């Protein structure tokens with residue numbers, strides 16, 4: 001190859017790369033645009049997944065999980081929530097979820113009380129009017145504060161430690177509970193945990209589903225931590241009876257997973273509850 005050929009070859013591949021990148025950016029920007037209009041277009045809805053008491057297998061709560069039907073095609077929250085977070089839409093979308101879920105839950109009347117658990121993103125939590133909108137929704141729906149829990153991932157502890165701690169204190173003062181989601185997978189610090197008022201620790205699906213020695217050790221350590229801090233534990237991603245045996249054997253308090261039910265729309269959840 002001559003110098004000229006080499007240069008041309010490099011340039012040529014840069015050209016292809018440019019095109020691909022350009023296409024990718026275009027697709028992403030289209031998704032941004034669509035997401036901005038998702039609320040207004042009525043494309044968002046909240047699904048509910050039951051959480052059961054490990055002892056008697058009765059439903060004690062549900063986790064609210066956001067769904068987006070983008071022009072009729074469902075997009076996974078794993079994809080669009082980080083995107084919404086990046087483009088600054090999460091406070092607005094999160095507030096919508098909180099309102100929708102609290103309205104739904106306030107209309108339920110089951111023989112046993114069913115609590116509600118709602119995921120809250122870091123930018124939503126740190127948004128200036130989070131506590132205000134939380135108060136407002138409790139007010140307007142008359143939901144008992146202690147029947148609401150907010151799920152926060154460990155990653156929120158990675159930054160803004162003081163601000164996060166203040167927000168969590170304010171949440172606790174309203175009587176609302178706090179769950180740490182995906183425990184063990186993220187930026188964990190026992191020191192920080194100590195200053196966090198948490199009611200539930202959610203053991204991540206990966207530790208529930210993997211049966212290797214390491215996962216077992218992490219679950220046992222988590223149980224000790226929860227006991228020390230006076231929190232209850234929830235095992236996520238239960239799909240088999242073996243997992244039920246294993247996790248209840250380790251002392252987990254609550255179970256959540258496809259074995260019991262996938263997340264369902266509000267109406268299907270009511271039907272499911274009445275049939276179970």
Ligand code: C2E
Nearest residue numbers: 065066077078081097119120121237238239256257258259
């Ligand atoms: P997450 O909060 O850890 O929610 C649990 C996820 O595990 C849900 O996925 C649920 O459908 C799934 N899951 C539950 N049981 C099983 C099981 O037995 N097997 C398997 N394979 N999966 C199971 P989903 O609904 O796709 O949500 C993914 C993540 O998106 C959530 O993880 C949460 O981080 C985020 N997310 C969903 N809705 C919201 C929301 O309203 N606000 C915020 N900030 N994040 C949300």
Ligand code: MG
Nearest residue numbers: 063119151181
């Ligand atoms: Mg969650």
Ligand code: MG
Nearest residue numbers: 181182202236
């Ligand atoms: Mg989780």
Ligand code: MG
Nearest residue numbers: 182204205236
């Ligand atoms: Mg998870």
